[in-house]
Amino acid sequence: MSELPHRVRGVDHVAYPTFDPAGTVRFYRDVLGFPVVHSICAAGWGPERHPDFIHFFFDIGNGDRLAFFYYFGLEPFGGGPQGDAYSRFAEDVPVYFIRSRHLAIHVDSEEDLLEYRRRLDGSEWPVEMQIQHETIESIYTHDPNGYMIEITRALRPVTPQEDLDAALTIDALVDVVSGPDPSMAALLTRKAELIVERAAAWEEQHAARATAEQASVPEVARP
Template identity: 45%
Template sequence: MTLSLNHAPLRAALSGVDHTARPTWKLRETVHFYRDIMGLPLVHAITAKGWGREKEQHADFIHFFFDSGEGSTIAFFYYIGTRQPPELVVPRGYMAMANHTAWRVESEADLLSWQKRLEQQGVSVSQSVRHEILESIYFRDPNFYPLEITRRLRDIDRPDATDAELTIDAALELEASGHWTNIEQLWRTKARYVENYCEALQHDSANGGKP
């Protein structure tokens, strides 16, 4: 087993999200939703003649940004005179929901306030859902893009990172097998990784911290 804790520690080379961006073919509805309903300030817009990529037949476009707090923005591309390609229509179903934006708020009161605000504006919003470290509400924008507002229930700590490494180690083993079909196989495989991890800790402890 590869004890992932021996990996070089991650260095904070990034400083959070600057922007995420998606295409839209609903300019008016998108501006209304983000600026007027959500109240996110429209802070920047680029207009350009197709990046000059003539071979690509790149459409002329508007690229516009809404402030989503802490220096981050959510942005859209509106390609003038184009039709939405079928492959960019957001599919129904849970798998397509994996591609989403989740904004952070600082408190339960803030989360409930957003839920109430959106409902009052006629947006269909989920009840709040508590995950392990997050509590979230879910909704859609006019493009059917999934959106989430979430708050941290606790800080992510060192044990979370240790556990995540062991989960991924076990998952990589199963993926490589080519026969992985369910979560029980992962949980049973992971038990072996956790057992080895714990034995390594006990061994180190018995040797006064010397490997």
């Protein structure tokens, strides 16, 4: 487990190229209501051959931003019939792989999730799926550039034991992918060893921490 101080503060911006800036602005600003918060008009990029471009940013909440590059005169690149403005894939590439890279934007409540569903369903880019996963509920669509966008809410707060479980999963994963034949069976077998080694001690420490925190709360503040 890392003991390094954790100083980062979320997403400053994530950036994608677009060949359809008008559609991109309609989708993010006019349909979803994400404000345009910054843009750069760049005449080339110094001495190298580089097209003039517009770099523009939408506020996706929490001070985080989704940015695009539009390059004047640039035509889409080839590569196959599937994919998006950035990546094109051959016909035989499975859709689960293509969809694995996506942007998920957080909302706080079911009401907010359904509000964005209403906005999308009234547009050219209606919701394609609404799914309850293990502990989150999400809606999905593709933006005018073909990028998959997810909007998601938590069905409940994450519990402390899920952090332990994640740590054990990742330690087991790192172990099994270093071995000769990575598989789910190998991972779950290794993870069971880690559960036996570490889970009981974790629970004792967690209980002790919770007791200490409770003791530090003034009597009047307790429910």
